[in-house]
Amino acid sequence: MNLTITDVRLTPVLVADPPLLNTQGVHQPYTPRLIVEVETADGVVGVGETYGDTKYLELARPFAERLRGRQVSDLNGLFTVADEVAVDAARVLGQTDVGGLRGVQTADKLRLSVVSGFEVACLDALGRALGLPVHALLGGKVRDSVEYSAYLFYRWAAHPAGVPAETDDWGAALDPAGVVAQARRFTERHGFTSFKLKGGVFPPEEEIAAVRALAEAFPGHPLRLDPNGAWSVATSLKVARELGDVLEYLEDPALGTPAMAEVAAGTGVPLATNMCVTTFGEIEEAFTRGAVQVILSDHHYWGGLRNTRQLAAVCRTFGVGVSMHSNTHLGISLAAMTHVAATVPGLHHACDSHYPWQSEDVLTERLVFEGGRLAVPDAPGLGVELDRERLRRLHRRWLDDDGTLRDRDDAAAMRVAEPGWTAPAVPRW
Template sequence: MIIRDVLVTPVAFRDPPLLNVAGVHQPYALRTIVQLVCADGVVGLGETYGDDTLLARLERIAPTLVGLSVFDVNAIRGKVETVVTGAPGGQDPDRLTGAPSTARAVLQAYSPFEVACLDAQGKALGVPVSDLLGGAVRESVPFAAYLFYKWAGHPDFEPDETYGEALDPAGVVAQARTMVDTYGFASLKLKGGVFPPEQEIAAIRALREAFPDLPLRLDPNAAWTVATSVKVAEELDGVLEYLEDPTPTIPGMAEVAREATMPLATNMCVVAFDHLPEGVARKAIGVLLCDHHYWGGLRMCQTLATICQTFGIGLSMHSNTHLGISLAAMVHLAAATPYLSYACDTHYPWTLDDVVRPGALRIVDGGVPVPAGPGLGVELDPDALARLHEQYLRCGIRRRDDGGYLRTFRPEFQPPRGTW
């Protein structure tokens, strides 16, 4: 299982105009697809962010892995560390998840290669990745409907006929109804930080009236002050399953946590292992949303799960805009992690294109059954990969910029980080 070649392919795929604290999604989202081509013909697949900084790192790393075994992940991580620490740094690909650091850059760059190694190992052994992670403890992984305020469509593009516009409580409820009816979701999460808190409280209350039995979550991406966060927590006492990242920083979250009756969740203030001691000591969070793309891969997330269980912190899973390789990795990880406290997040219902062949990934009764095949259980579609790579070359986007895109329509826009 020696690596003969490493292919790193940036892709761009259609993305709806989903609003968030940073702005609005651009017409195309970016991802990078990694293929580890082994001497015996096995190909391991990985996927990660597509921003130009991380792409350049992956392209520098790729040739250094040739000749290594996909089972020698320690050597592969060593190569990643050597390249990343010896090259100039750059801006963190996901700027909502904390300040950039060399350690985080290593973990982000290593993650798609680790997933690709596990995929290749599973294919060679004829077992699913979940078996390599200890064995599946659940046959299907529960996910929450990920609700967004959104425009009807991007200007100069075809309107979104499936979900349409959602700029008020009625629009949010209609979007939720479509997702629940289509996919059977049993939990609902609203991405907030878009409108004044009072409007988002009204949207949550409308969801509660429409779906009296479903757990609800609200995530304003740290848009609010501590005082506003406490007020919202009071207003939604008994309504929310958890409140995610209402305000910035661990100290700010700790202040809110002392007053809030529901757990506070995060994927913004605790996003690396060196954040955990302060987060635990200050009792700032009740739920941690892991993400293998920046925590360092699937096995590092299992280590994180053990730490959360030790300190009584609930565990769920964060999602960025992604394709099927990432979803498959998320499902195998969640299936093989006994300590999973809440339904996971996924953008997959919003995904209009993919690089994997259809059939292996399905959302059934609000969950994704673990793919049955060896490795990740998904098959790369080379024609789709070529088409989305060509789209990447044509679209001209090289870095996600929700704020810049929104300012083309609203020049005065500034993200309300911790100020509302």
């Protein structure tokens, strides 16, 4: 068996995205992702996926060049390679990603986000070569299926008139009745039993009413609300008081560890984050201050599946829960999340996934939720197959774009509907 990497292919794509609202603005009609393929001397191909904005592509290209001649089994070596790739300081100094929705922006985190796509591709290739599923390469699954939650968004029925976009039949969701209708559709289609509402869009009273409506429609089901740090400490505490009896956790109510610590000190409602702790360097302060009770890991930020397991071990040590965050992603990343989630003991919360919102994929077959869960694949590698024609089509879209959609910018998308819109200052309420 020859595990030497002989070819690496990077394919940026633009994927259709509905008009989902958040505190920064609204999703653009197409969102960038990067598909990574590594091929071994034996012709085994492994696939990975990560963020596709320009700054990730800028790093992925020199990274890919350095991989030829290395072994797909040399997963630790990926981090050494990453250290050799220079990050343009202008990409990180004083920069945030999508207005801060992805937490801090550092050179290391940028590198790790790129490493994650390659690590998953190498694990897929290694698993295929050895005839083992990725979860086995991570030490073995401790569960046969992974639970996901319905990721509810306030949304418009369609992108603004005149904007080239795909359409869907979900309709608008801009009030409690719309949110409950969306949740019902999620349960009918995918069997989800826990619900997360993306907040920070409307004044907190309206979002409290939406969560109350969900609690009435789905009594006893786990509910979460995530305003992406849009609230002050006082507002966060007020929401926690009003919804404490129905919330599984409150996600990033206020921005940054000090504010989260203040909120945590004033409420018994657990706080979760995918914003104030997105790097190993941020753990110590947050954990010693008791600022967060659940870390929502995004394996892209954290540098891949094996680093996610390390994060889970640190969380376990400190009695902090762990679950998974998601940004708009395709089936490759969903499969990767499912493999790693299957290996993490004590995963007590359903994972997030945007996948149901993505009508397009680069796989031959979509992953299917049953009863709100994904079966953990036991086929070699990730257990998914790339559809080259679909990949080619989504790449064509990226090639044809003049650059406006190649970097996610929710505030820019909102300006199309509301000229003059800028991402609101925080705290917004």
